[in-house]
Amino acid sequence: MYFLASCLVRILGRSFPLKKEKKLMIGYDAVTDAAILAGCRFFAGYPITPATEIAERMAEKLPKSGGIFLQMEDELASINSLIGASWAGFKAMTATSGPGLSLMMEGLGYAVLSETPMVIVDVQRVGPSTGMVTYPSQGDVCQVRWGSHGDYSIIAIAPASVQDSFDYTIMAFNYAELYRTPVILLMDEVIAHLREPLIVREDVEIVKRKRPSMPPEEFMPFMPKPGEYVQREMPALGEGYKVIVESTMHDELGYRESESHEVGSRTIARLWNKIEKNVEKIAKEEFYFMEDAEIAVVSYGCPFRSAINAAKTARKEGINVGVVKMITIWPFHDSMIEKLAEKVKAIVVPEMNMSKIVREVARAAKGKAKVLGVPKLAGQMHTPEDILVAIRSVAR
Amino acid sequence: MVRRSPPDFAHYLAKKYMRTEMLPTAFCPGCGLGIIERAIIMAIDELGKDLWERTVFVSGIGCSGWIPVYFKCDVLHTLHGRALPIATAIKVCRPELNVVVTMGDGDSMAIGGNHLIHAARRNIDLTVVVANNMLYSLTGGQVAPTTPQNVYTNTTPYGNFEPNFNLMELMKAAGATYFARWTTWHFVQLKNSIKKAMEHRGFAVVEVVSQCPTYAGRYILGKPDPRDFMEWFKENSVPVEKSKEMSEEELQGKIVVGEFFKRSDRREFAEKVHTLIRAARGDSG
Numbered sequence: 001m002y003f004l005a006s007c008l009v010r011i012l013g014r015s016f017p018l019k020k021e022k023k024l025m026i027g028y029d030a031v032t033d034a035a036i037l038a039g040c041r042f043f044a045g046y047p048i049t050p051a052t053e054i055a056e057r058m059a060e061k062l063p064k065s066g067g068i069f070l071q072m073e074d075e076l077a078s079i080n081s082l083i084g085a086s087w088a089g090f091k092a093m094t095a096t097s098g099p100g101l102s103l104m105m106e107g108l109g110y111a112v113l114s115e116t117p118m119v120i121v122d123v124q125r126v127g128p129s130t131g132m133v134t135y136p137s138q139g140d141v142c143q144v145r146w147g148s149h150g151d152y153s154i155i156a157i158a159p160a161s162v163q164d165s166f167d168y169t170i171m172a173f174n175y176a177e178l179y180r181t182p183v184i185l186l187m188d189e190v191i192a193h194l195r196e197p198l199i200v201r202e203d204v205e206i207v208k209r210k211r212p213s214m215p216p217e218e219f220m221p222f223m224p225k226p227g228e229y230v231q232r233e234m235p236a237l238g239e240g241y242k243v244i245v246e247s248t249m250h251d252e253l254g255y256r257e258s259e260s261h262e263v264g265s266r267t268i269a270r271l272w273n274k275i276e277k278n279v280e281k282i283a284k285e286e287f288y289f290m291e292d293a294e295i296a297v298v299s300y301g302c303p304f305r306s307a308i309n310a311a312k313t314a315r316k317e318g319i320n321v322g323v324v325k326m327i328t329i330w331p332f333h334d335s336m337i338e339k340l341a342e343k344v345k346a347i348v349v350p351e352m353n354m355s356k357i358v359r360e361v362a363r364a365a366k367g368k369a370k371v372l373g374v375p376k377l378a379g380q381m382h383t384p385e386d387i388l389v390a391i392r393s394v395a396r
Numbered sequence: 397m398v399r400r401s402p403p404d405f406a407h408y409l410a411k412k413y414m415r416t417e418m419l420p421t422a423f424c425p426g427c428g429l430g431i432i433e434r435a436i437i438m439a440i441d442e443l444g445k446d447l448w449e450r451t452v453f454v455s456g457i458g459c460s461g462w463i464p465v466y467f468k469c470d471v472l473h474t475l476h477g478r479a480l481p482i483a484t485a486i487k488v489c490r491p492e493l494n495v496v497v498t499m500g501d502g503d504s505m506a507i508g509g510n511h512l513i514h515a516a517r518r519n520i521d522l523t524v525v526v527a528n529n530m531l532y533s534l535t536g537g538q539v540a541p542t543t544p545q546n547v548y549t550n551t552t553p554y555g556n557f558e559p560n561f562n563l564m565e566l567m568k569a570a571g572a573t574y575f576a577r578w579t580t581w582h583f584v585q586l587k588n589s590i591k592k593a594m595e596h597r598g599f600a601v602v603e604v605v606s607q608c609p610t611y612a613g614r615y616i617l618g619k620p621d622p623r624d625f626m627e628w629f630k631e632n633s634v635p636v637e638k639s640k641e642m643s644e645e646e647l648q649g650k651i652v653v654g655e656f657f658k659r660s661d662r663r664e665f666a667e668k669v670h671t672l673i674r675a676a677r678g679d680s681g
Contacts, residue, residue, distance in 0.1 A: 080481040247457070
């Protein structure tokens with residue numbers, strides 16, 4: 001039976017926990033354990049509330065796994081050292097919060113242009129500026145997508161529980177390697193400090209760094225295979241590949257081409273397309289009670305937890321409500337939202353900000369359903385009642 | 397993508413160590429950065445070929461950032477001021493590599509000043525070549541933390557009133573363990589100091605006062621001829637031993653050159669990190 005079940009689940013495309021261990025764990029411990037399991041062997045960070053514990057845990061755990069922990073002089077140094085470590089052949093991660101993330105934006109752009117895999121954990125707190133240091137928020141969801149200058153696209157993933165924090169950290173490392181890009185894990189203060197049961201899977205799929213399959217004289221570090229947008233193979237420094245990791249616009253060999261419209265257009269379009277054209281492969285979401293739903297609550301992170309409760313209550317009141325949990329926020333899954341808008345009459349989007357992702361939802365819904373944002377500010381989580389009020393208002 | 401083809405002309409060292417297909421360089425005629433490129437190449441050539449295979453160059457932004465992009469080597473042409481954190485990570489991850497950083501005066505002392513003092517504090521085994529042309533030249537001639545007093549630049553139209561940094565004093569206080577300063581006039585001494593800096597285990601800084609005929613030549617010296625600049629370097633530089641006998645007034649406007657200090661009492665950073673990792677894993681060897 002067990003064998004059959006395991007085969008069935010594998011066929012359905014989900015890894016089955018053959019070997020599992022259940023324990024009570026706090027969010028940041030889940031992230032750090034998962035990072036090390038995913039192969040992270042370099043962490044650089046700068047203390048910042050509420051992300052500091054991730055650095056503290058990495059400082060303790062990494063050396064035991066043969067990994068390197070550095071506390072850098074600021075966040076500018078942290079993100080740039082990740083670029084150095086990643087090209088030295090190490091899977092690398094940093095963790096920060098709003099003010100640190102703002103400082104990292106320039107380095108993020110360099111990581112995007114140089115196609116350097118890395119994971120940035122953003123434990124969101126209330127902004128702008130120093131803001132409300134110890135309170136949760138979802139205020140950075142648009143900054144991670146649009147914050148660095150120029151045209152690019154990026155992957156951002158939002159956990160809503162401790163289990164998610166573990167699973168999605170591994171997903172973030174895998175995406176970073178698969179698409180050779182920085183990936184942002186959008187946590188918030190609540191998820192990072194939440195203590196919940198966690199099933200630690202050990203047979204998870206880990207994507208390894210792909211080494212060049214060609215000798216140095218034939219290898220092009222930024223040239224994808226025909227029909228693809230990303231060159232997965234990445235040499236490490238000192239291996240004889242003599243790479244140029246350019247922050248200037250460059251061709252597929254890495255050579256500076258800061259005055260060629262043709263090469264520039266090609267490179268920018270490819271960086272955009274390698275994420276946006278792969279959106280169907282990258283985007284992940286979960287659907288709850290959606291079979292007969294007339295109203296959908298599209299949520300991510302903390303508000304998802306209240307949304308589930310609100311949907312159950314609404315159903316008792318006779319309103320058929322379903323919940324969509326967006327796992328990936330970016331690239332934005334337009335086609336999923338459009339299909340959803342064709343099915344339901346209204347979409348409610350609770351967010352712990354002034355209403356940001358709701359604009360993307362409204363754009364993707366193309367007017368096929370009513371879209372209503374439910375903002376919650378200054379470190380407050382939505383109560384199920386907050387979401388219920390919105391549900392009732394659109395159900396009328 | 398079509399690969400570029402190398403030109404038929406090239407110096408034998410260029411053929412051996414440079415991406416000749418990228419030549420000519422972007423530098424203005426008479427620029428000092430070509431001299432620095434050659435000093436770095438000759439230093440590594442004299443230290444043995446296997447060193448070149450183990451060398452990684454990291455540079456920032458500014459004309460100085462272009463020094464290593466022509467080298468047939470692993471090169472990271474990074475962001476303005478951020479070369480040192482990247483180089484630090486590379487050295488810690490791969491201690492067997494010879495990591496060489498080239499920066500300009502604005503790159504190292506202004507926008508990247510914090511990284512410079514912290515890299516020196518750590519005493520990480522890097523060779524840092526600071527090309528000091530006393531000006532922001534790539535952006536067209538603005539005042540730098542190294543521009544002489546009263547000089548007119550595009551952002552000091554009434555004369556420079558900004559005090560200068562003395563990189564040697566700064567590095568000494570921050571904990572660097574090797575420091576030398578030369579001008580591009582002192583080619584042989586410069587090359588020898590770069591060799592020593594590469595052989596030194598610790599944070600080694602070689603400052604090179606370098607001519608920018610295009611902007612510094614006109615704004616600081618009043619004439620755009622690189623030969624005048626070199627003459628000026630020759631006449632105004634004072635060896636460090638001689639400078640000790642001179643008064644502060646006599647040293648005004650002079651460039652003190654030579655090897656200033658070499659310490660061996662501070663442990664190297666990457667070695668400390670790896671000792672810690674071995675201890676954490678319970679492996680004393």
